[in-house]
Amino acid sequence: MAGGMASASNSAGIYKGRAGLLILPSWLVIGFFLLLPVCMMLIYSFLTKEFRGGVIWEFSLAAYDQFFFNRGLFGDEPPKIEWTYITIFWRSLWQAGLATAFCLVIGFPTAWFIATRVPRHRTVWLLLITIPYWVNLLIRTVSMKFLIRDTGPLNEFLLWLGMIGEPIHLINTNLAVQLGLFYSYLPFMVLPIYASAERYNFALSEAAADLYAGRWTILRLIILPAVKPGIIAGSILVFVPSLGAFLAPDLLGGAKTFMIGSLIEEQFKGNAGNWPFGAAVSMILLSIVMTVLIFYARNQTRREAL
């Protein structure tokens, strides 16, 4: 062992030759129980379905074909574009995008407000934002469902105020799902933006003000670009889980608000029981998410290079 002065500049010597061994458990566990399963899922998406779950080991493109094309009830008609699943994907992308936008609109001012408090107050505000993030997501979604029911406290409160004449019907609508997604992932937007905003150098905006920039000009041209990394990170943290969300669409939505998560779940736990199709839909979802993440990573490295 090279102790003493030889490696005085670096303690790496302590772990020399052991690093591979130390990293091995991660590789074994995640490799064997996540990477390998994802590869198997890819294979399964090209197999033939067994009725009521499972697969027959026979190559088939049926799952992807079912996703994109409609060949009629008996599969002998000329293929037409199948809109059902594309619509579900489109709706999911739209809902996730909208949730991201709403979270940003509320999350940025919140993060900025917290970041500009005195340090002692910051911790309190931050703790208030973090607590809901630690509360079980299922419980939060159920709470939201309880709150916005037709005969729920929200409607009763608004009726009592006289703001509405009759209960607003929210449950089972796209709006309810939207509210659920927004509510589920809002802390994910606030925290990264806060992390960026906390490091903001106020000399920048003071300089801009000395040059007669107005408050909103400073916000738009100086503050927003400065906290952009936080905004992008927050947007990804909201968008990606929203896209594959299951609880909010399932508990707050109905048949008309079906999203990707429910579509996949139905293939395995529900009545559809079509494993290759479920695997294929999962692969398509995974491809979209990975594309977003790769774009993000490339942007990050470019930013660091600058």
Next chain:
Amino acid sequence: MSKVADMRRFPGFLQLTLLCLLVLYAPLMVVMAYSFNDNTSITIWGGFSLRWYEDVFFGVEAPKFKQAALNSLTIAVMAATCATVIAVSSAVAMMRARRLRGRTASFALINLPLMVPEIVTAVASLIFFSAIGFTTGYATILVAHIVFCIPFAYLPIAARMQSIEDTYEQAAMDLYATPAQAFRLVLLPLMMPGIFSGFLLAFIISLDDFLITNFVKGAGIETLPTAIFGSVKQGIKPNIMAISTLLLLVSVGFVTLSYLASRMGQNKTKT
């Protein structure tokens, strides 16, 4: 600073922050309040009562929920422990080794459970376990939980290690400590606040999980979230609100704990 340019104050930002908190807390507060409702109907307020808490602990469904809570707890403790051990070992390799082949790949791999959408992980795990003929049940839930807990345990530990210079271990080695001693007696105690936060985070994440558990649990075994989900599917009952309130308090307790731990960690490095 001139009055015009006080960028610390924007009109309406305080209001939006309060709105943010209202959205985050209103549903939880309402459920908390209604869990004390002395009425079988969830809509009508019938006065204060603890009857639903009594129902949770001694009612008809009590054994079911108790078993589910026990499963959740044991799985969370074991999954968080395993994930933390793996995360510590990986963090040491990633942060201390001068040369580590495939460092970028390892980093991506550790974070993979965060990048793959939950539903996709759930599907992949179910397919995998069924393909290798693993009977779904307690063991499959545990394995799946360990996997997705690793990055959550890793992040606080790695963050903590970043601020620990290797001079301490080096000093120990100069004083003829063996590498094992340098790790156990010097590095490990310094890493403790990070390890503690990592463990807590992994524990909460495991306790929180519904989707993956629901896919890999098989018939006949429930964790608290799957039991609650099954019950909610038939309508929200007051006992669910009582359970939710209890779980909520557990979560708040954990946040406080981790907050205090991080403060203690900060104080330690200062002195």
